[in-house]
Amino acid sequence: MTALLSLQGVSKRYGAVKANSGIDLVVDPGSIHAILGENGAGKSTLMKLIYGVESPDAGSILWKGQPVTLASPADARRLGIGMVFQHFSLFETLSVVQNIALIVPGRQADLARRIRALGAEFGLEVDPEAMVHALSVGERQRVEIIRCLLLEPELLILDEPTSVLPPQSVARLFDTLRALQARGMAILFISHKLEEIKELCDTATILRGGQVTGRVTPRDHSAKDLATLMIGRAMPPPLPATPQAQGEVRLELSGLDYINDDPFGVSLRDVSLRLHSGEIVGIAGISGNGQQELAALISGEVMRPGDAIRMMGRAVGGLDAAHRRRLGFAFVPEERLGRGAVPDMSLADNALLTAHSAGLVQRGFIRRGPERAYTAAIIAAYDVRTPGPEAEAAALSGGNLQKFIMGREMMLAPKLLLASQPTWGVDIGAATDIRQRLVAMRNEGAAILVISEELEELFQICDRLHVLHKGHLSPSLQTAATSVEQVGSYMIGAGA
Amino acid sequence: MSISFTRRAKASRVAMLLAPVVAFCCAIVASVILFTALGKSPGQALYSLLLEPFLSWYNFSEVLLKMAPLLLIAQGLAIGFRANVFNIGAEGQLIIGAIAASALPVWYPMGDSAWMLPAMLVMGAGAGMAWAGIAALFRTRFNANEILVTLMLSLIAAQVLNYLLLGPWKDPNGFNFPQSVMFPDAALLPILLPGTRVNVSLLLALIASVLAYVLMRHRFSGFQLLVGGLAPRAARYAGFSETRAIWMSLLLGGLAAGLAGASEVAGPLGQLQRSVSTGYGYSAIIVAYLGGLNPLGIVISAFVMSVIYIGGDNAMVSADLPVAAVWVFQGLLLCFYLAGLTFIRHKVTWIRRKVAP
Amino acid sequence: MTQTRRSFLKTSLAASTALALPIPAFAQDGVLNVALIVPSPAADVGWSHTLELGTKALEAEYGDKIKVTLLENIAEGPDGDRIMNKTVADGNTFLILGSFGYMNGGLKLAKAHPEVSILHASGYQVAPNFSPFGARYYQGTYLMGMAAASLTKSKKLGCVGAFAIPELITSINAFTLGAQSVDPSIEISVVWVNSWFDPASEQEAAKALLAQGCDVVFSNAQDTPSVVAACEEAGAYVFNLNSSMKTYAPKKYLGVVGTDWAPFFKASVAAHLAGTFAGSSAWLGMADNCVFVADWNPDIAPEMAAKIEAVHATLLDGSFSPFTGPLTNQDGAEAVAADVTLGDDAILSMDWHVKGVTTPLPK
Known part of the structure; x- marks a missing residue:
């Protein structure tokens, strides 16, 4: 059997960095092939080479046995390669169907019908007429997947596709992928969720440091083995046991209502929540159910005077983000570039962004020495891979920047921390590290609210859980006494 | 084959140094063709345009004279531009500043108090701030676009000037001509360089440049403005007040423009007249952007623009160029320079298209 | 240096x-x-x-x-x-x-x-x-006033003025006096645009005057044909100063109060070369071959043209000045007594309008 796609000794370097070196990869028709690797292992570069975004420095790419040169994604699409990116390529000012019509031929009305049909079939519901800027990260990814499926490719590349789907929909997506596989489509599946890979994939190629470190059949190996191959050492130890000490109320939402001016936004209805010192509370739910709105209301980026929100015992509805931070609040937002960090500024200046109160400013003057020291401390403590404090934030990979922002906020030792998608895109080792630190903070008395789409993560670290669905918050659930299925049913509005 | 521009990871230093030089050469080549086509001697024209401003102390001092208001206003505007607050109405703030500064000498034409001049400068700066403050109020209260408001306020300022010069403030012995009395010596800025018209306003502009540098580089409030301009959502996330940024940007821009207006009437004009500004408020916008909105860059761009202006005047006198040809040369130089700037952040690559089999 | x-x-x-x-x-x-x-x-x-x-x-x-x-x-x-x-x-x-x-x-x-x-x-x-x-534009505008009075039907004349300086005020006053010498009931409205060069405002001003019913307009010191063109379009007679704009109003051009600086410039340069240049106020009129009238509109009746020519001759030989008493100012008070002729100093600093100009002078 001729391989659908095979790579022979493919290498790519950026300056001094060998992103890929001597990669051999064989994807058979009708197979689901996993690419496993930590952030920075070279997965993204490899996909860019296959999808024609970059050209290899050495080695050759064969499509159905014939050598090909892929000068652009258009070439790749012509061959029958489709890709769903982790970072979306959608125009914010266009609607979903308009975005899709840019690449997929056909009348918009027909496309809208097909979008609804696909959405219903694969649990990828999205309003074709909605404007993209009003969509959450999760909804945007659904649009990307639909756009690819509409082109009916022979090879589909999916970059971390399940991270935004609820468990029920993951199962359905897997059914879909298997159905596609049955029709002869090959799938390159990039994920760090080892259980999913074990469940779905026929073969896995494991990358580390730009090189292939293993080719395995995932079903035959334990998750622990896979992780060891991936990170080159044994898995980090499990998290410490949950203490039960609970202190004063640090955050209280009582009957919070919020009417969204944006027609495509979500309004919040009667949201109530209590968060004490010494506990971690998680908010589960599929992206686009009010998470953005809730986070902005708690952080003070959106202000609504009144006492529906209380922090450290004070009504903070009328206080802006800076005031709330002065009360001991810190926040890690979902978007890293442009919100959590200024892309064109150095890491040092990005540390100053929220950590200015940590002695980095004196009588209105920026103290460059302490600023650098603080930044260097974050970089060292949170293992941020970067040339140094002078590097621009935009030059960091998503996971590294997330580590930096988490580090910046956690080093402020806040009384109340809100973390939205704390480990999104961060590799397994670093994610475990971040979770351990969150638990450590909790043990020292901090109150932590985690908004996440990763149930695994929430179940791992949270004392209690709420589920957000269409702007409505579920009752508090004791994590220890709750099952994944229970949470899942709340996530699709079938709970209680 | 196609050309594509890709963003460089880091600004190219070579391109940064080369851009002005290449722009300059291109502008020279283009204008040699232009001047020859006009039947004028290109050598003579370029000599007057580019060399003459440096060849005599007088000409050079005139460059410095022209530079003072441009530099002052551009520094003020650049602060706002970096915070994404677009004060387009520096012209109006300059006029109002000139008017406020003129009040004292108009009311006390025989005044000889040592306090008159400092009071004029304070009044001019204050009035410029107040005028720009109107736009800040409208923006923060009613979300009115500051570009439009500042621009409209410029037109109003010009009419206020007209009203005063045609009515209450016109020189009683001036045969109804629209201008004020000549100011007494106590209302005039001291000359900085003896034998020239360069006055201490150049010093004020240079001090303003240092202050702007300190603000944008070392002050936390300057950093907050920068964040607001580069990533507004990050500023909201960090809790940097947008209202504060708008007020600060407009007030500082107005202060600089108002001070420049006061310096013009107390400097080379010596009276309030209709041509108190020859478009300094608008030219300063170009100066600010040519200088990359960087306080040091603006010092250079203000100097270069002044050289171009003075050279243009020279070319009309000495090379017999029509004014339109001078404008074309100035335009060419700016266009080529801006085109050159693209290469600092972007690199050009030739893509050979290969069709996949 | x-x-x-x-x-x-x-x-x-x-x-x-x-x-x-x-x-x-x-x-x-x-x-x-x-x-x-x-x-x-x-x-x-x-x-x-x-x-x-x-x-x-x-x-x-x-x-x-x-x-x-x-x-x-x-x-x-x-x-x-x-x-x-x-x-x-x-x-x-x-x-x-x-x-x-x-x-x-x-x-x-x-x-x-x-x-x-x-x-x-x-x-x-x-x-x-x-x-x-x-x-001395006023010499020419006096003659234009006579012609205008003979052609107006509304008895309302208009003027678009640049700045309210004596030079322009005297032109308007003489224009008024010339018109009143033919028909004492004639009135004149003035719009000041406060600019030497602002075609848009000038055109607006002309339209405002035409809307008030003025059917002869004086384009006073505009450097553009904006007023002239607007009047031609509206069918109102129009004249201007300095150089002829007849091409912009082929039908309704009343005439031009022109200036020819050649004799003065030649004399001044000759004096400069001879080393005899002596600064003095040079206020030049018809007798100096500086101010002239030309391009008269053929609509002016021959007998009126003859009357204008007769006055023109007295201006040329200096036997007549438009600013000869009795003159009444806008408030109705006597401004110049009977048989008194204003001297140059008084004309050069004139800051009042004669009766018949309905627009008050900006103060």
């Missing part, structure tokens, strides 16, 4: 010949360098144009013994001052400053350079080598 600069240039000349770098213009033996500085772009019509025509006459007279540099669109104020200084530094010894706003800078320059002679338009300051000059 000039000397050091020249010697520098001479020494650098040898080095620059290889590059074919030319020498900037400076006074060569026997050639008079003249600079004309005007505030607006020199167009084909209007004030700057007539000044340029005057310098053309100089070139015709002196040939290659004279070199005229035209500097247009020079802002009044510091820029104007610099240009003037530059022209003198470049060896120009005869300057014509074409706008009032150049006065203070020009006067300073005259004091610093006694060898330079300067003519300055519209001003009132005099120095030994600094002469203000102006035209």
Whole structure:
């Protein structure tokens, strides 16, 4: 059997960095092939080479046995390669169907019908007429997947596709992928969720440091083995046991209502929540159910005077983000570039962004020495891979920047921390590290609210859980006494 | 084959140094063709345009004279531009500043108090701030676009000037001509360089440049403005007040423009007249952007623009160029320079298209 | 300063010949360098144009013994001052400053350079080598008033004025007096646009006057044909100052109160060359061959034309001045007693309108 796609000794370097070196990869028709690797292992570069975004420095790419040169994604699409990116390529000012019509031929009305049909079939519901800027990260990814499926490719590349789907929909997506596989489509599946890979994939190629470190059949190996191959050492130890000490109320939402001016936004209805010192509370739910709105209301980026929100015992509805931070609040937002960090500024200046109160400013003057020291401390403590404090934030990979922002906020030792998608895109080792630190903070008395789409993560670290669905918050659930299925049913509005 | 521009990871230093030089050469080549086509001697024209401003102390001092208001206003505007607050109405703030500064000498034409001049400068700066403050109020209260408001306020300022010069403030012995009395010596800025018209306003502009540098580089409030301009959502996330940024940007821009207006009437004009500004408020916008909105860059761009202006005047006198040809040369130089700037952040690559089999 | 600069240039000349770098213009033996500085772009019509025509006459007279540099669109104020200084530094010894706003800078320059002679338009300051000059437009506008009165049906005349300075006020007053000499009931409305060059406002002003019912309009000191064209379009008679704009109003052009600066410029240059230039106020009228009327509209009845010609003759020989009493001002008070003729000083500083001008003068 001729391989659908095979790579022979493919290498790519950026300056001094060998992103890929001597990669051999064989994807058979009708197979689901996993690419496993930590952030920075070279997965993204490899996909860019296959999808024609970059050209290899050495080695050759064969499509159905014939050598090909892929000068652009258009070439790749012509061959029958489709890709769903982790970072979306959608125009914010266009609607979903308009975005899709840019690449997929056909009348918009027909496309809208097909979008609804696909959405219903694969649990990828999205309003074709909605404007993209009003969509959450999760909804945007659904649009990307639909756009690819509409082109009916022979090879589909999916970059971390399940991270935004609820468990029920993951199962359905897997059914879909298997159905596609049955029709002869090959799938390159990039994920760090080892259980999913074990469940779905026929073969896995494991990358580390730009090189292939293993080719395995995932079903035959334990998750622990896979992780060891991936990170080159044994898995980090499990998290410490949950203490039960609970202190004063640090955050209280009582009957919070919020009417969204944006027609495509979500309004919040009667949201109530209590968060004490010494506990971690998680908010589960599929992206686009009010998470953005809730986070902005708690952080003070959106202000609504009144006492529906209380922090450290004070009504903070009328206080802006800076005031709330002065009360001991810190926040890690979902978007890293442009919100959590200024892309064109150095890491040092990005540390100053929220950590200015940590002695980095004196009588209105920026103290460059302490600023650098603080930044260097974050970089060292949170293992941020970067040339140094002078590097621009935009030059960091998503996971590294997330580590930096988490580090910046956690080093402020806040009384109340809100973390939205704390480990999104961060590799397994670093994610475990971040979770351990969150638990450590909790043990020292901090109150932590985690908004996440990763149930695994929430179940791992949270004392209690709420589920957000269409702007409505579920009752508090004791994590220890709750099952994944229970949470899942709340996530699709079938709970209680 | 196609050309594509890709963003460089880091600004190219070579391109940064080369851009002005290449722009300059291109502008020279283009204008040699232009001047020859006009039947004028290109050598003579370029000599007057580019060399003459440096060849005599007088000409050079005139460059410095022209530079003072441009530099002052551009520094003020650049602060706002970096915070994404677009004060387009520096012209109006300059006029109002000139008017406020003129009040004292108009009311006390025989005044000889040592306090008159400092009071004029304070009044001019204050009035410029107040005028720009109107736009800040409208923006923060009613979300009115500051570009439009500042621009409209410029037109109003010009009419206020007209009203005063045609009515209450016109020189009683001036045969109804629209201008004020000549100011007494106590209302005039001291000359900085003896034998020239360069006055201490150049010093004020240079001090303003240092202050702007300190603000944008070392002050936390300057950093907050920068964040607001580069990533507004990050500023909201960090809790940097947008209202504060708008007020600060407009007030500082107005202060600089108002001070420049006061310096013009107390400097080379010596009276309030209709041509108190020859478009300094608008030219300063170009100066600010040519200088990359960087306080040091603006010092250079203000100097270069002044050289171009003075050279243009020279070319009309000495090379017999029509004014339109001078404008074309100035335009060419700016266009080529801006085109050159693209290469600092972007690199050009030739893509050979290969069709996949 | 000039000397050091020249010697520098001479020494650098040898080095620059290889590059074919030319020498900037400076006074060569026997050639008079003249600079004309005007505030607006020199167009084909209007004030700057007539000044340029005057310098053309100089070139015709002196040939290659004279070199005229035209500097247009020079802002009044510091820029104007610099240009003037530059022209003198470049060896120009005869300057014509074409706008009032150049006065203070020009006067300073005259004091610093006694060898330079300067003519300055519209001003009132005099120095030994600094002469203000102006035209007695009022002589011509008086005749236009007569013609206008014979043609108006609404008995309402209009005027678009640039600035309310004496020069323009006298033109309007004489226009009114000329019209009233034919029909005492005639009234005149004035709109001031407060600009020498603002086609949009000028056109708006003309339309406002036409809307009020004015059917003859005086375009007072506009450098653009905006008012003239607007009136032609609306079917109202119109006249203007300085140079003929008949091509913009072929049907309704009443005539032009023109100016010819050639005789004055020639005489001044001759005096400068002879070393006898003496600063004095030159206020030139019909008798000086400066102000003239032309391009009369054929609609004017022959008998009216004859009457106008008769008055024209008395203006030419100096036996008549429009500002001869009794004259009443706008408030109805006596401004000039019977049989008294206003002297030049009184006319040059006139700040009142005669009865019949309905618009109050801006104060």
